[in-house]
Amino acid sequence: MGVKGLVSKGLLLACLVLPLSPALAEPARIPDTAMALAAELRKRALDSRLSYEIVESLTTEVGPRLPGSPGDAAAVAWAEAKLAALGFDRVWTEPVTIPAWERGQAHAHTTSPFPQPLHVTALGNSVPTPDGGLQAEVAFFPSLEALQAAPPDSLAGKVAYVGQRMWKTQDGSSYGAVVPMRSKGAAEAAKRGAVAVLIRSVGTDSRRFPHTGVMSYAEGVPRIPVAALSNPDADQLERLARYGKPVKVHLDLTPRTGPATQTRNVIAEIRGREKPEEIILIGAHLDSWDLGTGAVDDGAGVGVVTAAARLIRDLPQRPRRTIRVVLFAAEEIGLLGAKAYAAAHADELPRHMLATEADFGAGRVWRLETRFGPESLPLADRFMSALMPLGIAKGGNEAHGGPDIGPLRAAGVPVITLTQDGTDYFDLHHTADDTLDKIDPAALAQVTAAYAVAAYLAAEMEGNLRPAGE
Template sequence: MRLTRYLAFGVAFSVFSFPSFAEKNIVSNTQKENARALMQTALESDLAYDIVESLTTEVGPRLAGSEAEKRARDWGVALGKELGFDKVSVEEFTMPFWDRGHLHISLTTPYTQPLYGTALGGAGPSKERFDAEVVYFRDIHALAAVKEGEIAGKAAFVDGDFLVKSQTGAGYGPANQRRRIGWQHAQRGGAKALVVRSVGSSSHRFPHTGMMSESKEGWADIPVIAISNPDADHLRRLHKLGTPLHVSLHSTSKWKGDVSSGNVILDLIGSEKPEEIVLIGGHLDSWDLGTGAVDDGAGVAITTAAAVLISKLPKRPKRTIRVVMFGAEEVGLLGAFAYAKQHENNLHNHVVATESDFGARSIWRLVSNVNPEATKLIDEIAKVISPLGIVRGGSDVPGGGPDIIPLVEKGVPTIRLNQNGRDYFDLHHTPDDTLDKIDPDELAQNVAAYAATIYMIADADVALKE
């Protein structure tokens, strides 16, 4: 990682001094000046791009629990030390490891045609290669109506619709039900396998993977395969013609026992209130079809680069800024829940948390869920970062990002800098999630927004937690 040239750029901030007297404004003029300087420096920096390039190139795909995810943790530790964080550590946890294995899937009736598919996380293997009649279901609701044993020995295909492109990603959750719980209905019906339309907005023949939901009885015993949108369209057209459909399928995906994963923690210690933590981050693991550039190498790079910029100010902000590279997010937020458990006795000192995990497009909105006094602070921060094209959104929006959910459940306040997700579901969880999809200028805008926002929060005199 050739990032050492960034360790001396703090001089850009040296013109701004820190007054010894208390400022009356909720964000002082000096803090605003420093925030604007951070924004300008971030817009001219390619540090975040270099970080995500390094991660995706030197480590590559990072399936949760795999040897590659272990290499990513080692990479994160080396990066944190190289960039000068005060404290760098790894907090390990144990998790079950699911391996994708090998997949063959092909249409065999009315003719032979390969289908582009991928096993879904948690899916079971097939004992051998088999050929099965396909039973068509228009959506997850139709499959849910299947009676026990009704489709024994057959392959269920759940169709659906293209995910509509949206800046906010609306619609993904409801559409995702076929991926998450479809297997439970198919297995109850006696199906030999389940095939689903990929939950994505891409018109390319790229299947979209992701984790299924575990039932109270455990995980799927049958293969569960997502096929690309064009292949799903093809099956739908054949079904409308009344043509009998058969597929040939063989999958070796399976669980392989418990392994170690972990969260990489990078701390910048606060100058006056080091016990109070402003937590930012992204998740280090990725699905294994692409190289995890937009999901979520970008988030790791954005938050790490923002913290590095803040560290080069003449004086550290009052509170500690903690960057967490969460492990095993894709398979059920396992790193997030491990972090909340490992820090449960200190969560009262976590005053704000947020995550970047929605790609690498420009940030357009700032939302929050903090106390009334801190809401006034966020309102003022929104004014400072508005030249970046960011508007102030709701002040009672819970969340902060997927890995922040366990912290929210424990009462940690949140903000979130919403990114434009219009093409996010074209890319994430697919083979198309690669570095070339990241625009360096948009990535820099993200860093500018994070650096200014997190600096002003970490340096504020406002009580951030009730």
């Protein structure tokens, strides 16, 4: 999972202009027959290991899937073959243009007051250090805001260190508070003359695994190298600072940036029996960072939505609407696949009846959030009656749907969020520790059941979830 920011309210209002025919403006309802079949679907999903088997296949046969890498291309080929083998009615891919970036090597150590090795990794999009690395004194800041308050030129020749710590929360909400340090730190430090940046990893573990993630540069500001320290190494650096003597580090990063290249979104459908032109979209992102095998972020999501759609296909009767699975490309480097999908399907978005994404690991779903029109809000209770046996509670009506769903939400597509337990998610997020052994098959089956039930009910509903007149 990359930067998980929400689309701005202004963009949302600007984009809610897609017309719907009067026939699509009726409030939604779910027939009792669909509720009964949803209960059977829920049981089948809980008894199935298909989602886990899909993640196992992806992480074993492909592994890391950095956008633009050979692993990324292998993942696209794997997904096409897997979806076809699972019996989807149609499987296809669509192009996504992306920048090419390779991690290279990362080495760091303190040189004074006491020599110590440091575990670091380059952040995505970082430039390299000069050949042979650089050595400089460290300037310490507890937060991005403290760095931004530093006077101009106050960091000339220094390495800026930003040490804001992320804390565990069930819904992962602390990520949004801390991640600007990762995305903006290099630009802010460079404005003040710094030669490089070290940040405390945006993660909640105490292992010596640094967390990578994408960062960005500002126009007209020098591009300086930036790396993340594992949490224990960030602690070590801060202890050294307490001795009151200058702390100096040697940093050597060798990432490379190449010309623009191309990857692909992978899309598959179970065609609806009565309204095949209307779409229920369930998505995940196929790419991953390159340190681990991308099991939790977001192989789990790939397994969940693929298995959920297959389980719906295997019901005695096809769904009324089309179930579309979208495995988005290049989420980790800026939601590029999601933006490409929204642009390519702009004319079709008024017929997207609901969208959601599985991109928060493999923890159990504990809450349903909706984003329905006012006339359709009572429908949330129907969803809840089918989801409550899975231990899921009802949330509010401000769902975001998932990172890759942002462009669809901005265009007026109704969304839901099936909020997963993310208490330990950021222990693994963007690290070498993101591997298959961290996934509990029973928990993943519960997530799959939630997505299968929600997608099926949306596909079977009568009427439309959008506000009247939109």
